[in-house]
Amino acid sequence: MKSTRSPGKMQSLARRIYKSRKYYYLLIPATVYFVIFHYIPIFGVSLAFQKYKIFGPNEWVGLQYFKELFSSPTFYRALRNTLTISALKIIFTFPVPVFLAILMNEMRNKAFAKAVRSVVYLPHFLSWVVITGIFAAILSPVNGLVNEIIRFFGFEPIPFMTSSKHFRGVLVVSEIWRSAGWDSILYTAALMNIDPQLYEAAEIDGASKLSQTLHITIPELARTMITVFILNIGFFMNAGFDQVFNMMNDSVISVADIIDTYAYRIGLIKMNYSYATAVGLFQGVIGLVLVLITNKIAKKYETGSLW
Amino acid sequence: MNKKVSIFQILNALILLFVMVSTLYPFLNLLAVSLTDVEYVSSLPGTAILPKEPTLRTYIALLKTPFVRRAFFNSVYITVVATAINIFLTIITAYVLARGDFFGKRAYTIFLIIPMLFNPGIIPNYMLIKNLGLINSYWSVILPGAINVYYTMLLRNLFLGVPKSVFEAAEIDGAGHWKSIWKIAVPLAKPGVITISLFYAIYHWNDYFKPMIYLSDPNKWPLQVLLRQFIVSADKASLFGPLQSVLYSQGETALPFRSLQASIIIITVIPILTLYPILLRYFSVGIVSGAEKG
Numbered sequence: 052m053k054s055t056r057s058p059g060k061m062q063s064l065a066r067r068i069y070k071s072r073k074y075y076y077l078l079i080p081a082t083v084y085f086v087i088f089h090y091i092p093i094f095g096v097s098l099a100f101q102k103y104k105i106f107g108p109n110e111w112v113g114l115q116y117f118k119e120l121f122s123s124p125t126f127y128r129a130l131r132n133t134l135t136i137s138a139l140k141i142i143f144t145f146p147v148p149v150f151l152a153i154l155m156n157e158m159r160n161k162a163f164a165k166a167v168r169s170v171v172y173l174p175h176f177l178s179w180v181v182i183t184g185i186f187a188a189i190l191s192p193v194n195g196l197v198n199e200i201i202r203f204f205g206f207e208p209i210p211f212m213t214s215s216k217h218f219r220g221v222l223v224v225s226e227i228w229r230s231a232g233w234d235s236i237l238y239t240a241a242l243m244n245i246d247p248q249l250y251e252a253a254e255i256d257g258a259s260k261l262s263q264t265l266h267i268t269i270p271e272l273a274r275t276m277i278t279v280f281i282l283n284i285g286f287f288m289n290a291g292f293d294q295v296f297n298m299m300n301d302s303v304i305s306v307a308d309i310i311d312t313y314a315y316r317i318g319l320i321k322m323n324y325s326y327a328t329a330v331g332l333f334q335g336v337i338g339l340v341l342v343l344i345t346n347k348i349a350k351k352y353e354t355g356s357l358w
Numbered sequence: 359m360n361k362k363v364s365i366f367q368i369l370n371a372l373i374l375l376f377v378m379v380s381t382l383y384p385f386l387n388l389l390a391v392s393l394t395d396v397e398y399v400s401s402l403p404g405t406a407i408l409p410k411e412p413t414l415r416t417y418i419a420l421l422k423t424p425f426v427r428r429a430f431f432n433s434v435y436i437t438v439v440a441t442a443i444n445i446f447l448t449i450i451t452a453y454v455l456a457r458g459d460f461f462g463k464r465a466y467t468i469f470l471i472i473p474m475l476f477n478p479g480i481i482p483n484y485m486l487i488k489n490l491g492l493i494n495s496y497w498s499v500i501l502p503g504a505i506n507v508y509y510t511m512l513l514r515n516l517f518l519g520v521p522k523s524v525f526e527a528a529e530i531d532g533a534g535h536w537k538s539i540w541k542i543a544v545p546l547a548k549p550g551v552i553t554i555s556l557f558y559a560i561y562h563w564n565d566y567f568k569p570m571i572y573l574s575d576p577n578k579w580p581l582q583v584l585l586r587q588f589i590v591s592a593d594k595a596s597l598f599g600p601l602q603s604v605l606y607s608q609g610e611t612a613l614p615f616r617s618l619q620a621s622i623i624i625i626t627v628i629p630i631l632t633l634y635p636i637l638l639r640y641f642s643v644g645i646v647s648g649a650e651k652g
Contacts, residue, residue, distance in 0.1 A: 064461060071460035073535050078466065081451040084504045088486070089473035095482030151377065154370050167374045169638050170381050176630050176637075178564035180582050184589045184623045185384045188391070189404065194616075196387060196404040228381070240643045260366060293567065297589070311480075318481045319571055331479020339476045 099329035116329035129313035136290040143223045147231040152238030171232025179293040218303040241275040285345035288338045310334045392620035399614045416621040425600045433580035437562040440500040444558040447505040456517035498572035509554045516550040549640040556637045581626045
């Protein structure tokens with residue numbers, strides 16, 4: 052914006068604002084909401100540099116809580132778990148919706164394909180509390196479905212939910228169970244946009260179904276895949292609070308405790324507000340940097356970004 | 359070549375069938391557990407999808423407990439009020455972003471997006487609710503999610519799909535913004551508005567975290583928080599106080615934990631299953647992926 056404005060320009064700007072005043076009125080409720088419920092908490096992170104006092108003003112302590120944080124082995128464990136769980140989730144869950152979308156798209160019987168679609172979207176709409184209940188039931192070592200199958204083949208039942216060896220696997224599988232169907236939507240949309248002439252031409256050239264998939268479908272999906280992958284990296288610091296928080300228990304805490312659950316415990320259970328705010332701020336800043344970088348990269352592919 | 363294709367089709371059908379079964383089986387199993395007579399539930403295998411000696415005893419026991427009925431009411435109340443606020447705010451904001459050509463529009467969009475990029479964490483949000491004096495008020499659960507930027511942008515895109523000439527014709531006829539919103543924009547983007555309303559409603563129905571940390575009075579808890587008590591408690595003894603009474607509501611012997619868990623999961627999920635077909639009817643791939651305009 053230019054710093055030198057002629058009075059005429061100012062006047063026309065004032066007129067423009069006045070003319071669209073009704074639009075501004077309509078924005079008042081949302082603006083008030085965002086200021087109170089989003090911007091005040093953003094500034095609230097200053098608590099990380101203050102010692103919280105129940106009575107009287109808080110005391111500024113500078114980086115004291117960050118020093119504590121970076122010398123806490125529990126924090127490093129939470130950081131390691133966050134990165135590991137995020138990486139496992141991206142590696143194992145990322146390809147599933149792609150395959151699912153292709154399979155549903157290739158299904159000749161359209162009624163069946165539609166039935167599959169209406170079933171696989173469903174788990175996305177369940178809370179992690181419910182999904183934890185479902186997984187606890189089917190993985191129960193006493194009478195769970197999975198362990199009954201394991202026992203049928205003559206193996207010892209596995210206490211999946213309370214075994215630190217298996218718990219991360221449970222996180223990955225339950226994530227796939229919940230999201231693979233819903234996440235396939237983006238790829239289904241991309242598949243719908245493929246020009247059918249490409250396939251017709253390939254058919255005339257005598258290309259098999261498999262080679263059509265390899266040479267037309269996959270490359271056309273690649274752009275969407277790259278975008279989704281990059282955007283996932285942007286949320287790397289977020290290993291899935293609701294999922295881990297509900298599924299976690301004392302016997303798996305060493306492999307499951309992520310930064311969010313750590314901050315929750317320190318802040319709301321142990322009421323160490325300032326320290327927990329520092330934990331949250333650390334995570335928030337890294338998350339911000341990651342999202343900004345990955346969005347910049349995603350924009351290069353022009354397939355879409357967060358904004 | 360033809361034969362190859364059909365082998366692929368068969369394989370594909372089998373894989374998709376497996377996907378479908380593994381999605382639905384756990385529900386059917388829980389339904390069977392919840393309907394099985396409490397005498398037989400301990401011997402019911404995890405593979406069962408048919409109840410043994412079907413009865414509604416556990417459901418009746420749960421619904422006879424005032425605490426559970428209250429939780430159901432709380433869930434409905436929070437969902438209805440919060441969704442009404444959501445949809446109102448989302449519609450008027452999306453309308454302005456789609457139609458308005460006003461000074462500061464770009465800046466305003468950035469103002470909306472910044473909170474999506476930076477998450478200040480649990481404590482600053484908790485402090486806000488505390489400082490506003492909203493702890494233990496339903497508003498602590500309803501207000502913090504009053505509008506979702508992503509859904510607002512989706513609806514804005516749908517409103518952009520409404521031809522400008524339609525709005526202009528209405529304006530010539532003397533329609534103000536208010537009329538344009540409710541008589542033109544909303545009816546013409548009806549599937550999108552319904553889809554987004556259902557997304558909001560499901561979000562509130564599923565919310566357990568805000569009620570858990572903000573509502574200190576258990577009488578204000580929604581179903582999800584109640585269900586969480588049944589899920590995280592390893593056994594009857596560690597179950598939250600007021601819920602202990604549910605166990606013995608059928609007489610001397612306690613109801614099996616497994617039956618109660620299954621029944622309350624089903625009770626919590628039923629409203630979602632009721633809304634889901636409506637969602638499927640109005641929802642299209644384009645609405646969510648942002649490809650569809652109008």
